[in-house]
Amino acid sequence: MSTISRQECHELASLARLSLNEEEAERFAAELSPILAYLEQLQAVDTMGVEEHLPPSRPPLGPSGPVGSTGAVGPAGSSSGLRDDVTAPPLPRERALAGVPEVLDGHVKVPKFKKD
Amino acid sequence: MTPNRIIELSARAIARHVREGSLRATEVLEAFEARADATEPVLHAYLLRARDEARTAAEAIDGARAAGHPLGALAGVPIGLKDLFVIEGMHTRAGSRILEGWIPPYQGTHAARLLGAGAVITGKLAMDEFAMGSSNENTPYEPVRNPWDPRYVPGGSSGGSAAAVAAGSCAAALGSDTGGSIRQPASLCGVVGLKPSYGRVSRHGMIAFASSLDQAGPIARDVRDAAALLQVLAGPDPLDATCVDAPVPDYLASCDRGAAGLRVGVHREALASEGLDPEVAKAFEHALAVLQDAGATLVDVELPHAEHAIATYYVLCTAEAASNLARYDGLRxxxxxxxxxxxxxxxxxxxxxxxxxxxxxxxxxTFVLRKDSYAAYYGQAQKVRRLIARDYARAFEGCDLIASPVSPVPGFAVGERSHDPLTMYLSDVFTIGANLAGLAAISIPAGLSAATSGRPALPIGVQLMAPALQEPTLLAAAAAHEDATDHHRLRPPDPPRSATASEPDPGAGGAS
Structure with missing residues (x-):
């Protein structure tokens, strides 16, 4: 059975750019272990020869309805919804930047991310 | 008309009165605002009440009528939007502190279409943070309470939407449904919740949780109001490539088609689970009898992979959420x-x-997507999802609809389950399949549970599911059930009970 250690919680958090304190890491390790154990049931399902589900919009859709020969979930008689690649007027810069926490000379200002 | 009579009107009746001039949009708004003033201190359904914007919109409707302009299908109807719907210029947070202070610089498709039809947006309704939850307790704000008994949760994640509609603090609302988040709170609050087929309604301007599962839909007091809102919301959108380009039928007309000749599938095996509350089972069987009386026939269906739906869902939705929520970086x-x-x-x-x-x-x-666990978790779940979708496709070869309960229990008390995420996840058992397979589904009121010493009388919903884009069939059966029953006319206590009355027995909120 899968369990997740505190250390693993810290590693996952680091990948996801979360920083957990020790108390949180302990709590999430305790909570995630039974959830993972529950999810492990999937590994017993026979999926030999079954392809992964496709996102509903990915053309071409199956020809015969919701689950056609490709098995993609996409209603019959519908097209993919992809439109022509035509440029539309963008948001004016000042409106696009209005909700940005820090702006400098019309740009999003971010903290330093390169070593000198 | 008195304010109390106004808030009893359907959304369709309000729009008709406003179009005909027998009610002013401002008068309608005042009635619903007075109701919200009375219920909000207990229910906390709204994260934000947009009084000024609503007043301006209502005055514009009245002005348009006075000037002889034609009014839309939802003219003057006060509608609340779950907080994850973007409304240009209105504080939108998806129930999260990470979006605190964000004022959207663009208009979402849902707000645009509702406003275009003459709706008056009353504000942003509370929700589980980023739509992750089944009780509205996952929130940094005040949790929403159930109007039927504020010691109980309203369900989630669209709990604010369902509670507001049930309490009459808006005439209808918009919710979003990723694994049951429209249907389950609709069931727990005694209102109608419609999850359209995946792609039927645009997702542009709906803050993403799990993009392959998320779908926007109406919460309303009756089936025809839900149909009227879907009519306005449905249809292709150049701003969402997953929004299907299929014709939009006349949903209101399909509500009058009746249930005669419809074959309703029942997955008996799922009902045998020990977690099903007897009151829910009873209400479900009664709803089946009502459909049979209306001319439907029952057939048994098999869904061999249904038992894996919850595990499949929680692998996929967390993977998609980890990816979608990467954008909250504090920069933009x-x-x-x-x-x-x-x-x-x-x-x-x-x-x-x-x-x-x-x-x-x-x-x-992050765990299920990590290189060393991807194949066993994410990849495997995508395969099982395909098997589940195939099961439904095969089942629908022998029936037009599949009926089931919505929630295994009528409701649960605030705090009863919040300590146990896995138990909370397991309560989504009946609703998740529709999202995994992209189906249309609806929760309709099916009566109240019997009050016991440990639990008050609480609403119970029944779910109908139809193949993708078969909303007309879904609505026909739902409306036929509603026309033969009075469950949708039941209203929660007015004024609401106090949330601090004696606490219910914490173990009495149902099996888990």
């Missing part, structure tokens, strides 16, 4: 906790901005 919108480096800024912002359930799902999603 919302809150920023500034630190010396970029990485520390990300971590400090996300640490402060997300609450526990969101972090839990991001961690789980």
């Amino acid at each position: 919108y919302g809150a920023r906790i500034a630190r010396a480096s970029l990485r520390e800024t990300y971590e400090a912002t996300r640490e402060a901005g997300f609450s526990a359930e969101v972090k839990r799902r991001i961690l789980l999603g």
Whole structure:
């Protein structure tokens, strides 16, 4: 059975750019272990020869309805919804930047991310 | 007309009165606002009440009528939107501190279409943070309470939407449904909740949780109001490539088609689970009898992979959430906790901005997507999802609809389950399949549970599911059930009971 250690919680958090304190890491390790154990049931399902589900919009859709020969979930008689690649007027810069926490000379200002 | 009579009107009747001039939009708005003033101190359904914007919109409708302009299908109807719907210029947070202060610079498709039809937007309705939850307890704000008994949760994640409609603090509302988040709160609050087929309604301007599962839909007091809202919302949108380009039928007309000749599938095996409350089972069987009386026939269906739906769902939705929520980096919108480096800024912002359930799902999603667990978890879940979708396709070869309960229990008390995420996840058992397979589904009121010493009388919903884009069949059966019953006319206590009355027996909220 899968369990997740505190250390693993810290590693996952680091990948996801979360920083957990020790108390949180302990709590999430305790909570995630039974959830993972529950999810492990999937590994017993026979999926030999079954392809992964496709996102509903990915053309071409199956020809015969919701689950056609490709098995993609996409209603019959519908097209993919992809439109022509035509440029539309963008948001004016000042409106696009209005909700940005820090702006400098019309740009999003971010903290330093390169070593000198 | 008195304010109390106005808030009893259907959304369709309000629009008709406003179009005909027998009610002013401002008068309608005042009636619903008075109701919200009375119920909000107990229910907390609204995260934001947009009084000024609503007043301006209602006055514009009245002005348009006075000037002889034609009015839309939802003229003057007060509608609340779940907080994850973007409304240009209106504070939108998806129930999260990480978006605190964000004012959308663009209009979402849902708000645009509702406003275009003459609706008056009353505000932003409370929700579980980023739509992750089944009780509205996953929130940094005040949790929403159930109008039938404020000691009980309203369900989630669209709990504010369902509670507001049930309490009459808006005439209808918009929710979103990723694994049951429209249908389950509709069931727990005794209103109608419609999850359209995946792609039927645009997702542009709906803050994403799990993009392959999320769908917007109406919560309303009766089936025809839900149909009227779907009529306005449905249809292709150049701003959402997953929104299908299929004709939009006349949904209101399909509500009058009746249930005669419809074959209703029942997955008996799922009903045998020990977690099913006897009151829910009883209400479900009664609803089946009502459909049979209306001319439907029952058939048994098999869904061999249904038992794996919850596991499949929680792998996929957490993976998609971990990916979607990567955008909350503290740089471009919302809150920023500034630190010396970029990485520390990300971590400090996300640490402060997300609450526990969101972090839990991001961690789980990160785990299932990680290189060494991808094949066993994410890849395998995508395969099982295909098997589940195939099961439904095969079942629908022998029936037009599939009926089931919505929630295994009538409701549960605030705090009863919040300590146990897995138990909370397991309560989504009946609703998740429709999202995994992209189906249309609806929760309709099916009566109240019997009050016992440990639990008050609480609403119970029944679910109908139809193949993708078969909303007309879904609505025909739902309306036929409603026309033969009075469950949708039941109203919660007015004024609402106090939330601080004697606490219910904590073990009495149902089996788990």
